[in-house]
Amino acid sequence: MRLPPFQFLEPTNVEEALSMMNARKETLKIMAGGTDLLNRMRFRLIEPAFVMNIGKLRDVDGIDIGENETVIGTNTKLKDIARSPLINNKFRAIAEAAFEAASPAVTNMATIGGNILQDTRCLYYNQSGMVLNGLERCHKRGGTICLAVKGGKRCFSVCQSDMAPALIAFDAKCVLQKKGSTRTVALTELFTGNGVTPFAIGADELLTKIIIPQPKNGVGSAYRKLRLRGSVDYPLASAAAFVSVTKDGEVNACRVVLGSAGASPRVIDGRSCETHLESIAQKAYDSAEGIDNLQMPGAYRRKMAGVLAKRAIKAAMDRLKEGM
Ligand SMILES: Cc1cc2nc3c(=O)[nH]c(=O)nc-3n(C[C@H](O)[C@H](O)[C@H](O)COP(=O)(O)OP(=O)(O)OC[C@H]3O[C@@H](n4cnc5c(N)ncnc54)[C@H](O)[C@@H]3O)c2cc1C
Structure with missing residues (x-):
C-alpha cells in the first residue's frame, strides 16, 4: 500500500525540531521509528502535510x-x-x-x-480504506456511532x-x-x-x-x-x-x-x-x-x-x- 503524499522534514537537534513544529502545528506529524505512524498513513487514517523524522536527534537517545x-x-x-x-x-x-x-x-x-504515543487501536478502525469505505464512520473517524458497542456514545478503542x-x-x-x-x-x-x-x-x-x-x-x-x-x-x-x-x-x-x-x-x-x-x-x-x-x-x-x-x-x- 502506497503512502499518501507529504513533505519530509529532518531536524538535527531538538531546537530545530521545536521550531518546525511551532510553525506547522496540526499539519505536521512526528515520525520516530515510523512503525505505527506509517501504517496509519498507508491505511489513509491520517494524511499529514508534513512528516518530521526525529531519528537524527541524538540528544534524546539513550x-x-x-x-x-x-x-x-x-x-x-x-x-x-x-x-x-x-x-x-x-x-x-x-x-x-x-x-x-x-x-x-x-x-x-x-x-x-x-x-x-502509538494511537489507540480497534478492529473496526485499523483497517485499509477498502474495508473502511464500506463501514459507517465511527467516533474515531469523525462519526457519531461505535461499531464495536451498539449504541456506544463514545470511542472504546x-x-x-x-x-x-x-x-x-x-x-x-x-x-x-x-x-x-x-x-x-x-x-x-x-x-x-x-x-x-x-x-x-x-x-x-x-x-x-x-x-x-x-x-x-x-x-x-x-x-x-x-x-x-x-x-x-x-x-x-x-x-x-x-x-x-x-x-x-x-x-x-x-x-x-x-x-x-x-x-x-x-x-x-x-x-x-x-x-x-x-x-x-x-x-x-x-x-x-x-x-x-x-x-x-x-x-x-x-x-x-x-x-x-x-x-x-x-x-x-x-x-x-x-x-x-
Ligand atoms: C507487527 C507489529 C506488532 C506490534 N506489536 C506490538 C506489541 O506487541 N506491543 C506494543 O506495545 N506495540 C506493538 N506494536 C506497535 C509498535 O511497538 C509501535 O508501533 C512502536 O513502538 C511505535 O514506535 P515508533 O518509534 O515506531 O513510533 P512512530 O510510529 O514513529 O510514532 C508513533 C506515534 O507517536 C508519535 N511520536 C513518536 N515520538 C514522539 C515524540 N517524541 N513526541 C511526540 N510524539 C511522538 C508519532 O507522531 C506517532 O503518532 C506492533 C507494531 C507492529 C507493526
Whole structure:
C-alpha cells in the first residue's frame, strides 16, 4: 500500500525540531521509528502535510542511570531497553515489557516515545480504506456511532502499548518540550482516557525524556501479557506489577497497572498484595473494559486481566524475595 503524499522534514537537534513544529502545528506529524505512524498513513487514517523524522536527534537517545532517577531518551529503541543489563536489574517489568513487545524486526526500529504515543487501536478502525469505505464512520473517524458497542456514545478503542503500563507501575514521568517552554508530568497524565484523542499533548509538543524515580529499599516487579502469537502480536490484556518494602521488609506499595484494558492504562493501587491477591484480581476485572474490538472476545480478555494481575504480583513478590 502506497503512502499518501507529504513533505519530509529532518531536524538535527531538538531546537530545530521545536521550531518546525511551532510553525506547522496540526499539519505536521512526528515520525520516530515510523512503525505505527506509517501504517496509519498507508491505511489513509491520517494524511499529514508534513512528516518530521526525529531519528537524527541524538540528544534524546539513550539510557542514563543516575543515583535518584533514570532518564530514558524518547528515541531509545525498545531492543536497547530490553537488552540493557541495568534496566533488567533495576526495572525488570520495563525490560520485560520491551522484550515482549512486537517482534525483533519492529523493536529494532520502534522507540520508547513512539510506543507510549502509538494511537489507540480497534478492529473496526485499523483497517485499509477498502474495508473502511464500506463501514459507517465511527467516533474515531469523525462519526457519531461505535461499531464495536451498539449504541456506544463514545470511542472504546484500546491503548495497546506494552511500555506504558510497565513505566506507570514505576511512577514514571515524562518531559514535554515546545518552543520556549518545558513541562514535566506524570505519565498517567499523558493519557486522556478518550479513544478519539488519547493523549494530552499539544501538536507543537515533543516528548523528549521519560524519567523513572529510583525506588527506595527493596523492589520487585514483573510484566505479564496475553497475545495471540508469542513472537509478534500486540497485547490483548496485560499487567505490570510493582511491589516495594520498607527497610524492615514490610510491603508498603503494591501497584498493578493494566494494559489493553481501555483507552488508557488502568492503575490499581494497594498497600499489601499477598493477602489481597483475589481482591486485586477482582479490581482488575472490574477495571478492564473487555469490549469485542480486538482479536479475542472481550469477556475473555477481561477475565485474563485479573489472571495476569495475579501472575504479575506473584512474580514480582518472588523477585523481591530473591532480591531483584
Ligand atoms: C507487527 C507489529 C506488532 C506490534 N506489536 C506490538 C506489541 O506487541 N506491543 C506494543 O506495545 N506495540 C506493538 N506494536 C506497535 C509498535 O511497538 C509501535 O508501533 C512502536 O513502538 C511505535 O514506535 P515508533 O518509534 O515506531 O513510533 P512512530 O510510529 O514513529 O510514532 C508513533 C506515534 O507517536 C508519535 N511520536 C513518536 N515520538 C514522539 C515524540 N517524541 N513526541 C511526540 N510524539 C511522538 C508519532 O507522531 C506517532 O503518532 C506492533 C507494531 C507492529 C507493526
